[in-house]
Amino acid sequence: MTGPMPFPNIDPVAFELGPIVIRWYALAYLTGLTGGWLLLRRMVPRWPGLGGLTRDDVDDFLLWATFGVVLGGRLGYVLFYKPGYYLSHPLEIVQVWHGGMSFHGGLLGVAVAIWLFARKRKVPLLPFADTIAVVAPIGLFFGRLANFINGELFGRATDVPWAMVFPMGGAVPRHPSQLYEAALEGLVLLVVMAALASRPAVRARPGVLFGTFLMLYGLARFTVEFFREPDPFLGFVWQGATMGxxxxxxxxxxxxxVVAYAARRRAVSGTA
Structure with missing residues (x-):
């Protein structure tokens, strides 16, 4: 049996411009949001039920989505993972540069942003949510790659040939669970969502894609958690299950x- 694969030890700092430090994690967020925005601009004009939504509206929503991801992700981490700590250290809640973001919190933040934006612009909620669900895996993919670069959120101890020794994980070889998540939550989910979105019958049922995204991401995350090391300050939360x-x-x-609800509703008409 060969030894564990070497961890690449990539510097978390991508580059520095004087006092400005640009980290890979920030670039991952930027790339994911930009990639989703560009794809969304192409999809929206031809999406059934979104005839009133323009590319300019999509440009405006990018800011809403950014605030939803950052604020929701941070507050989710505070409330779901370390409520006691941040209750005692409230000033650290805003110190996002120290790390600590929750995908589930970010999802809730984006969901609120979608709802508020759709209400303000008088856009049908479910068709708009469907388009966001199609592009969301792009951000998940780059976010998990950033976790890998940082050597954080690593996996449980294992002897598989592709195991790695992470700098913050001790001398024990571990699953590169960040890459598992990048593959399942990012690439696989993106391919599945794109394949479904290419079918006019699916696009004509508002809510099917949004519900499918929630369901498939939840299944992917639930599965990968069996290979991911639980957060040390939480461990296994209930009956051997992790918080994730x-x-x-x-x-x-x-x-x-949502999928069941959407399947019962009347199909909408629009461009294919």
Missing amino acids: QLLSLPMIALGLS
Whole structure:
């Protein structure tokens, strides 16, 4: 049996411009948001039920989505993972440069942004949410790659040939679970969502894509958590389940409910 694969030890700092430090993690967020924005601009004009939404509206929504991701992700981490700590250290809540973001919180933040934006611009909610669901895996992919570069959120101890020794994980070879998540939550989910979105019958059922995204992400995250090391300050939360798994179960249930609701509704007409 060969030894563990070497961890690449990439510097988390991509480059520095005088006092300005640009980290790969920030670039991952920027790339994910930009990639989603560009794809969304191409999809929206031809999407059934969104005849009143323009590319300029999509440009405006980019700012809403950014605030939703950052604020929701940070508040989700504070509330879901370390409420006691931040209750005692409230000033550290805004110190996002020290790390600590929650995908589930970011999802809630973007969901609120979608709802507020759709209400303000008088855009049909479910068709708009469907388009966001199609592009969301782009950000997930780059975010997980950034986790890998940072050597954080690594996996459990293992002897598989592709195991790695992470700098913050001790001398034990571990699953590169960040790459598992990048593959499942990012690439695979993007391919599945794009394939479904290419079918006019699916696009004509507002909510099917949004519900499918919730369900498939929840299943992917629940599965990968079996290979990911639980957060040391939490461990296993209940009956051997991690916090990530417990937060994913409502996503799966909600996704199934949304798909079932959408399937019962009348199909909308529009350009294919």
